[in-house]
Structures are given as structure tokens and as C-alpha cells.
Amino acid sequence: MLLLGIDIGTSSIKVSVVEAATQTVVASAQYPDEETPIIAVKPGWAEQSPDMWWENVQHAINLCHHSGKYQPADISAIGIAYQMHGLVLVDKQQRVLRNSIIWCDSRAVEIGDKAFETIGEEKCLSHLLNSPGNFTASKLAWVKKNEPKIYEQTDKIMLPGDFIAMCLTGEITTSVSALSEGVFYDFSGNRLSEDVTNYFGFSLSLFPEIRPVFSNHGGLLPEIAKALRLKAGIPVAYKAGDQPNNALSLNVLNPGEVAATAGTSGVIYGVSDQLAYDKQSRVNTFAHVNYTEEQKRLGVLLCINGTGSLNRWVKSLFGTSVSYQQMNDEAAGAPVGSDGLRILPFGNGAERMLNNKLVGVHLQNIDLNLHTRAHLFRAVQEGIAFSFRYGLDIMRSNGMNPSVIRAGKANLFLSGLFAETFVNITGVPVELYKNDGSVGAALGAGIGSQIFKSPAEAFSNMHPLQLIEPKSQQLETAYQEWKVLLEKQLAEL
Known part of the structure; x- marks a missing residue:
């Protein structure tokens, strides 16, 4: 049984096909060969085209198929990892309304700082576990203030992985983990933050349906399945930001376990079971991939x-x-x-x-x-x-x-x-470890589609290369x- 993992990086798209029984990589591909540019119209701005991501995802999947090492029809589930904190806006026809304002964009810092002060620093930290800073909520507020016509046309807001899942399935969903990385989630109330939505004046209708990270986020559309030589209806069974996904791919799921990565950005990501926060919001706390109300698993992220x-x-x-x-x-x-x-x-x-x-x-x-x-x-x-x-x-x-x-x-x-x-x-x-974001996404899809009975089974063959x-x-x-x-x-x- 095969699993397909997609990693939407800042520099390129990486895909891998993994054999579930052995957790071994059958084939991988990356597209494009050259690093994808970041659009910086002004100092501190950073944007990319979501439609470009989708084109590159299709190219990468087809490149992987061209390896001839597997039958595409044997793929049973899809997982997606993505660059965190980006903002994607679509209208009722699911058309992209503007470039995505991506993770390293700084234009909304002042907006976030004002929200932090007005809502109250202690309230933000104790409920959101973060300052709004330049996260997705503040970026959306920037659009609302500076591009009101685009904001008025917006039917749904998404993170980059939600957008690719929409392209594959036609469904728009999100998760507690995704909402927390956008600083939309109230951990004390276990719901969308009323403080954030009321302060910025966001309609609740903008937010997609909330589903668990490991769950069915929609079945592959017939026309997309045909174009990608996959079976129609196979589920997108996992979506997570790149850093929670990197931690998953390293089997970092329990309190005290810590992962690191040094790609375009550098991250140390540790798992905690405490709703804790840095008083200056210099490090950030989000819901990890295995977070539930009953079993708190928080990712403490230094970026x-x-x-x-x-x-x-x-x-x-x-x-x-x-x-x-x-x-x-x-x-x-x-x-x-x-x-x-x-x-x-x-x-x-x-x-x-x-x-x-x-x-x-x-x-x-x-x-x-x-x-x-x-x-x-x-x-x-x-x-x-x-x-x-x-x-x-x-x-x-x-x-x-x-x-x-x-x-x-x-x-x-x-x-x-x-x-x-x-x-x-x-x-x-x-x-x-021999670790890769697209492989982690594939294994996440195996967990979400219940091909693996537990996360432990998904990593039963994982061993360190070097200490x-x-x-x-x-x-x-x-x-x-x-x-x-x-x-x-x-x-x-």
C-alpha cells in the first residue's frame, strides 16, 4: 500500500511516495529545480502565488510518477506539509484573490502589536499563547484595512496546505493546529478566539470547517485524479505546517522531545503538555499535530x-x-x-x-x-x-x-x-535521521487514513543515522x- 506526501516549501515543492508496510521511500521528486522566488514589492514584504504552488505540485507529482518505480493507482492516501503562517484568500468560486502573504512577511507587525496591546498582553498570552505579531490573523487584518475590495470578495481564508487540499478535493477544511499557528485559536475556551475575531472584525463565515489533523479532509476529485493518474476519491488524510510535520517525521510527539531543522529558516521545536508561553512572545506555542482537548500536546517553536x-x-x-x-x-x-x-x-x-x-x-x-x-x-x-x-x-x-x-x-x-x-x-x-518533510506528510496520511493503527507503528522502522x-x-x-x-x-x- 502506497502513500503520497506533498511538502509545499518556500523554495520548491517536494513529493515522495512511501511504502506503508516498510515505511521506505519508493520514489521522490522536486519541482522546480531552481529555488522559487519570493515576491518583495516593498522592504519587509514577502509573497508567493498559490496558483504557482498548485502548478508546481502537479509537476512534482508527475515527475515522481515518471520514475516508473510504482503504479500511481496503488496510492491510497495523500498527506500535505506546508510553509506555516501564510494567508490565502479565495472567493465563492474558489478562485485566488491575491498572492499569498507568506510566513516571513513583516508588513503586519504594527497591526499585531496594536492588537496585543488593545486586547491585553496577559489575555493574549494566556488564551492565544502568543502575541498576534505578524501571524496570519494580522496579515488578514492588513488586507481588510488596505485592500477592502479584495477582503469583501473573500469567501474563505486558508493556510497554504488548506489551499492545496482544496485544489485536490474541492473541500476547504482547517484544524486546531492550523488555527493556532494563525493565532486564531483560544486555548482556554477551546474555540475560535472571540477576542481576535471581534477586535479585527472578522466574520466567522471566513473560517473553514475544523477537522482533526489526522482525518479525512476530502476525497480526490475525478478530474484531478485523471490528470494526476491517481484513483478518484482517495483521501487527503493529513495536513500540517512544516515544523509540526518535521517533528512528526522525527517521531517527536511526546512532552520533552525536541526537533530541529535548518532549511530556508531555522527552527527548534519542542513538545510540551503545558499551556505555557513566553511573556515576550519570542518563542511561540501552537497546537501540535496530536493535540486534543483531553491530551494537550503543544509545539513550542523557536524560529x-x-x-x-x-x-x-x-x-x-x-x-x-x-x-x-x-x-x-x-x-x-x-x-x-x-x-x-x-x-x-x-x-x-x-x-x-x-x-x-x-x-x-x-x-x-x-x-x-x-x-x-x-x-x-x-x-x-x-x-x-x-x-x-x-x-x-x-x-x-x-x-x-x-x-x-x-x-x-x-x-x-x-x-x-x-x-x-x-x-x-x-x-x-x-x-x-534520514528525514524529509514529504515523507513525514506521507506517513501522516497513513496515520490519518488508519492504515497505521498508531503513530508508533508509522515509525517502527526509524533509526538514527548518526549521533x-x-x-x-x-x-x-x-x-x-x-x-x-x-x-x-x-x-x-
Whole structure:
């Protein structure tokens, strides 16, 4: 029995077909080959076209089929993972009304900050577990204020995964997990937040039907099934944001378990059974994929916007003359601490862990007679690892103290230098797994369609590839210097 997982990333769409009995990947594909651009009409803005996502999803699925390694008609369920916090608006005919305002867009920060103050900081934190910040609710309020004609035409609001599920099934649904990541959910009342909807003046009719994450979110439409060579009626049985899904794919489901990822953005995501929150909302708490009213499972999320995106930007400076592997190799040849070169990696929108401030990327202490591009490549990876340490210290101050962190051996964790730097500067061992968001989505579909009797069965064949343990505190002085530079920048904003 086969499962199809779709991962709607910022850079591309990845799909995988997984054999349920063994949890092994039969085939995978990614589309497009080049990284999908982010549309930035103004500084701090970030948009993408939902229709482009749908086109790319279809291309990726058909590319996967072209492998010839399976029969598409044998696929029994579909799961979807997606970039979190994006806003998609459709009319009554399910037509997209504007580009999606995606996760790293900062235009609604002031709107969210005003809502935080007006609704009341304590009430927001105790009921929403977050400040509205620049999350989906504030983005919708921005549209309501600045694009009233589009807002008036809006029949339903969605997150990116809800939109792709709609394209596949014609049905529009959501979940408590999705509503919480948009900061629409009242955890104290176990319902849509009246404080948020009343303050912003949102009609309840805008919100889709709420279903569990692991459930039937609609059957595949006949015309779509024909175009994609799949069986009509197979369910979309799972939808989750990329970070909860990454945690699922690493079997991080229980209190105290922690996952990390370092793709376009960097995230540490820990599971808690407490309705807790950071008083400054620098880290955020959302309903995890297995959250229920009876068994609270919360995902405590630290996000750094500019990790892999900074690495990509630096690579682009050197054109096609350098690959990521070359960058990693050259970085490993530079001395620990990069001979004093320091990078603040915060150039991809307002950073939540820095109180939604736009810090930008800063390159400090350049010595034109000493520093080479190898120093630059290493300083980038060290700066990203330092930002993880800074954020993890915030999580520790809120009671999240991981003894081990699970991560997929992908993106920046493909770099042995980065993985070792991360472990040494955080002081926490890392288990690396063969992990992928699209594979996690496929396994989620197996859970949601009850092909697996339990989540434990879905991960019965999962084993770590590698354990990396802390070996050195050599970088601590460099980190403290980096922290002084960061706090100086924050004080000037």
C-alpha cells in the first residue's frame, strides 16, 4: 500500500511516495529545480502565488510518477506539509484573490502589536499563547484595512496546505493546529478566539470547517485524479505546517522531545503538555499535530528566519563557480571562530525571537588582509549556529531543556561543520535521521487514513543515522562576542 506526501516549501515543492508496510521511500521528486522566488514589492514584504504552488505540485507529482518505480493507482492516501503562517484568500468560486502573504512577511507587525496591546498582553498570552505579531490573523487584518475590495470578495481564508487540499478535493477544511499557528485559536475556551475575531472584525463565515489533523479532509476529485493518474476519491488524510510535520517525521510527539531543522529558516521545536508561553512572545506555542482537548500536546517553536536563505544568498555572490559542498569544504578549512569575522544572520524579515525587530544581516570585523571567502563561509555557519544558541537559551528560560535534539540529515545539517558547531555551541547532542518533510506528510496520511493503527507503528522502522555529541567549548568566547554585537544592534533599533 502506497502513500503520497506533498511538502509545499518556500523554495520548491517536494513529493515522495512511501511504502506503508516498510515505511521506505519508493520514489521522490522536486519541482522546480531552481529555488522559487519570493515576491518583495516593498522592504519587509514577502509573497508567493498559490496558483504557482498548485502548478508546481502537479509537476512534482508527475515527475515522481515518471520514475516508473510504482503504479500511481496503488496510492491510497495523500498527506500535505506546508510553509506555516501564510494567508490565502479565495472567493465563492474558489478562485485566488491575491498572492499569498507568506510566513516571513513583516508588513503586519504594527497591526499585531496594536492588537496585543488593545486586547491585553496577559489575555493574549494566556488564551492565544502568543502575541498576534505578524501571524496570519494580522496579515488578514492588513488586507481588510488596505485592500477592502479584495477582503469583501473573500469567501474563505486558508493556510497554504488548506489551499492545496482544496485544489485536490474541492473541500476547504482547517484544524486546531492550523488555527493556532494563525493565532486564531483560544486555548482556554477551546474555540475560535472571540477576542481576535471581534477586535479585527472578522466574520466567522471566513473560517473553514475544523477537522482533526489526522482525518479525512476530502476525497480526490475525478478530474484531478485523471490528470494526476491517481484513483478518484482517495483521501487527503493529513495536513500540517512544516515544523509540526518535521517533528512528526522525527517521531517527536511526546512532552520533552525536541526537533530541529535548518532549511530556508531555522527552527527548534519542542513538545510540551503545558499551556505555557513566553511573556515576550519570542518563542511561540501552537497546537501540535496530536493535540486534543483531553491530551494537550503543544509545539513550542523557536524560529530564525534567515538560516539557509543566508547560505543561499552568500552562494549566489559567487555564481556557478561554487557549490554548497565546496562552501562546506572551504569553511571547514578556516579556523574555529573565523579569525574574528562575525555575521548576524537576520535579513529575512522581522525576527520573532528578537521581539519582531528588523535587524538585518551584519558582517562585522572584516580584515581585508586576512579574511578569505573560506572565512566568510565559516562565519555564516557559525553565525547561524550562534542564533540557534541564542534562541535555545530563551527556550531554556521558559522551561524547555532538551537532553537530545533530533534533526533530519538535510539542508545545513548536511554540513558536518555546521552540525558540529550547532552541537558544541548549544551543548546538546543531536541525532541525525534520514528525514524529509514529504515523507513525514506521507506517513501522516497513513496515520490519518488508519492504515497505521498508531503513530508508533508509522515509525517502527526509524533509526538514527548518526549521533553527534558536544566535544569542545572552543566557540564560547566567539559566541559571547557575537551576542554583544547583536545586543548592540538591538539597542539601536
